[in-house]
Amino acid sequence: MNTVATTTAPPDLTDPTFWAREDSHLILRELRRRAPLWRLESEAEGPLWCVLSHALANEVLSDANRFSSERGSLLGTGTDRAPAGAGKMMALTDPPRHRDLRGLVLPFFSKRKAAELTERVADLTRQVVRAALEAEETDFVRDISTAVPLTVMCDLLGVPDEDRDQVVRMCDRAFLGDTPEERAEGHQQLLPYLFALGLRRRSDPRDDIISSLVTHTVDGRPLPLDEALLNCDNILVGGIQTVRHTSTMAMLALTRHPDAWQAMREDGYDPELGTEELLRWTSVGLHVLRTARVDTELAGQRIRAGDRVVVWTPAANRDEMEFEDPDQLRLDRTPNRHVAFGWGPHYCIGAPLARVELASLFGALTEAAEWVEVLRPPVPNRSLINFGLDSLVVRLHARGGIG
Numbered sequence: 001m002n003t004v005a006t007t008t009a010p011p012d013l014t015d016p017t018f019w020a021r022e023d024s025h026l027i028l029r030e031l032r033r034r035a036p037l038w039r040l041e042s043e044a045e046g047p048l049w050c051v052l053s054h055a056l057a058n059e060v061l062s063d064a065n066r067f068s069s070e071r072g073s074l075l076g077t078g079t080d081r082a083p084a085g086a087g088k089m090m091a092l093t094d095p096p097r098h099r100d101l102r103g104l105v106l107p108f109f110s111k112r113k114a115a116e117l118t119e120r121v122a123d124l125t126r127q128v129v130r131a132a133l134e135a136e137e138t139d140f141v142r143d144i145s146t147a148v149p150l151t152v153m154c155d156l157l158g159v160p161d162e163d164r165d166q167v168v169r170m171c172d173r174a175f176l177g178d179t180p181e182e183r184a185e186g187h188q189q190l191l192p193y194l195f196a197l198g199l200r201r202r203s204d205p206r207d208d209i210i211s212s213l214v215t216h217t218v219d220g221r222p223l224p225l226d227e228a229l230l231n232c233d234n235i236l237v238g239g240i241q242t243v244r245h246t247s248t249m250a251m252l253a254l255t256r257h258p259d260a261w262q263a264m265r266e267d268g269y270d271p272e273l274g275t276e277e278l279l280r281w282t283s284v285g286l287h288v289l290r291t292a293r294v295d296t297e298l299a300g301q302r303i304r305a306g307d308r309v310v311v312w313t314p315a316a317n318r319d320e321m322e323f324e325d326p327d328q329l330r331l332d333r334t335p336n337r338h339v340a341f342g343w344g345p346h347y348c349i350g351a352p353l354a355r356v357e358l359a360s361l362f363g364a365l366t367e368a369a370e371w372v373e374v375l376r377p378p379v380p381n382r383s384l385i386n387f388g389l390d391s392l393v394v395r396l397h398a399r400g401g402i403g
Helices: 016-020 024-034 054-062 097-108 111-116 118-133 140-145 147-157 161-176 180-203 209-214 225-256 258-264 271-282 351-368
Strands: 037-042 046-051 287-292 296-298 301-303 308-312 369-374 389-391 393-398
Touching: 016 024, 046 054, 054 287, 054 296, 054 308, 097 209, 097 225, 111 118, 111 351, 118 140, 118 147, 118 351, 118 393, 140 147, 140 225, 140 389, 147 161, 147 209, 147 225, 147 351, 161 180, 161 225, 180 209, 180 225, 209 225, 225 258, 225 271, 225 351, 225 369, 225 389, 258 271, 258 351, 258 369, 271 351, 351 369, 351 393
Parallel strands: 046 308
Antiparallel strands: 037 046, 287 308, 296 301, 369 393
């Protein structure tokens, strides 16, 4: 039975263990009812303004004149210095610089491009699901949720076929390593590879993201190679992590809501609406950070220039002022103005492709599997950036005549 959590001060939302608590949404709901904006003194991050409502999330994320990304878009880099890549990466720039960088890669992530990739994604997804059906058990994180977005991102970036196995191994280490040190080592291996590929593409450009970035000129000069490759690494991370964590957490939710799993298999199910609800429900991108450019006011509170403001995505996406029965998983929910992909100028550039990949995966799963059995307790990660699972070991039980 649900009970209302009581608290006199905000818990430390920067502690990843808070997001694994079963009562986290109850606590956030009570805090939001008392005030949509809270001041938090985080031991790790220092003073923060915490946005808990949908309306305030939209206000902060849509106003780059008041709230900047250049001092960081994510927590975890400390309070005294700008993160590496500030002013160079799309995620760490403000308009007009952000708009210029975004425009270079936008054609690769447009709705039209996502539609063109639908058949390719569907074919890859069916192969992954077919292999999982043949196994006694499979780790959904490693064996199902990662393979397709990784392959598609290699396609878009322009990784040659002969390098795919090498890049997959580096990405596995960077994204699926057992420790932060192992993941960091994977990125340290990946960046020199991207640097070498960038040099090749600068002299022999192709129709891919790396070529578009390394051949771009600013005031008659090529975009610095480090800036081009930092953006490539960021695109690769975003293009894989969002789909991996969302699909895994959505699969776990569906095993706990068998009525929703059944609804996905019935005539009349709308995969577009279902995908949006799974994005809202999982809200794996836990937060978005902004820094106040100027003295301003937010929800009646004085925000000073330099103050850091954090939009907590799961809180905004369960705001009862925006969503009817927000704690209900409704695959036909409409409207559904969630902020799982952010909002405003930094709205996730890969959102159209992510939607195609997620819809394809759950379409293939519900077509091939009667049900999905969780064989061992899921292992949550300890990330404050993408809340998800390090492991979800399952068995796919084939539908009659499939397997």
